[in-house]
Amino acid sequence: MTTDDIMTAAEVHEASALDWMRGLARCSSATESMPMAEQEPLPEAMTREPPETKSPARWAYERILLYLRNFESQLDGEHEVALGFAGSDAGVLRIEGLGFFDPDILTFYGEDETGARTQLIQHVGQLNVMLRAVRKESPPSEPPRRIGFRLEEAQTSPISPSTA
Template sequence: MPEPVKPTGQNLASELYKHLKKRAEDFDNKLDGSQGVGVRLIPSGQSVTFQVTALGYCDPSLIIFAGVTESGLEVQLMQHVSQLNFLLMAMPRPNPEEPKIPFGFIQ
């Protein structure tokens, strides 16, 4: 059986991940210690807002967001790169008295 071929090209999730990582890190660096990076998504007409704790990808086409909602629930969103549409926003950190953890990324 032939070995699977790893996809190549500019439309891979890994390429989008690099751009998202840079934008999110730049955004995070502008926030004060009481704020963290949040994301607001509007899938199926409902608004979902959560503090991002990790960002990753699965080539060829999935971007993965992990985080915590304002009510403290852990969430993980897997989004196809063709459907990615979100708003980076400043959110109050749940524990601002603890040291700010750098924006996290997973692969």
């Protein structure tokens, strides 16, 4: 379709909905009751802009937030989320932050299993993220960190160059 084509309201709505399509298949009855990120409604902050206006980095950042939030919602009070390095024996990164740099870079901030500051800079074209549940290191009286929910809250008021 060219920019000169005239679309009905229904066609515009359908085209917009197709941009947000998601799929899910399950092959185990053990996961039937588990909520999956693909089934959850998209947060309002994610739907403000049409997908075609977002960079690949922003798109990946927003969707990873959904997966983080969903993964964390299934953890008990003794575990937190960490990122496993797919295809590597580099260990895991306990996620403390996530950022993106348009048009195509994602960055994960945190600590490795020894407590060393760790940062993963990843091109969206090579993105492989494995979320892992790791025992929290904070005292039992402290609640586990839930980074996915905090990052989503931060996304509702994006950083602009004037506030960075």
